[in-house]
Amino acid sequence: MSAKKYTLNKQEKAIMRLVAQGMDNKQIAKELYVSHHTVKSHIAIILKKLNATNRTHATYLSLKFRLIR
Numbered sequence: 001m002s003a004k005k006y007t008l009n010k011q012e013k014a015i016m017r018l019v020a021q022g023m024d025n026k027q028i029a030k031e032l033y034v035s036h037h038t039v040k041s042h043i044a045i046i047l048k049k050l051n052a053t054n055r056t057h058a059t060y061l062s063l064k065f066r067l068i069r
Contacts, residue, residue, distance in 0.1 A: 020059045
């Protein structure tokens with residue numbers, strides 16, 4: 001799979017950076033000043049976009065294809 005297939009918007013990248021740091025949804029929501037529901041929705045979208053099975057897999061793909069730093 002090529003990196004071009006995967007694209008995340010600015011908010012999704014911010015969330016993935018925090019997921020990669022090991023934060024849970026409530027911590028991410030507090031850090032980004034958004035609701036827990038918003039984080040949950042973004043993570044569902046990220047998983048679908050990356051065709052990832054879970055947060056760990058999404059983190060791996062995000063780092064592998066340099067979607068986050």
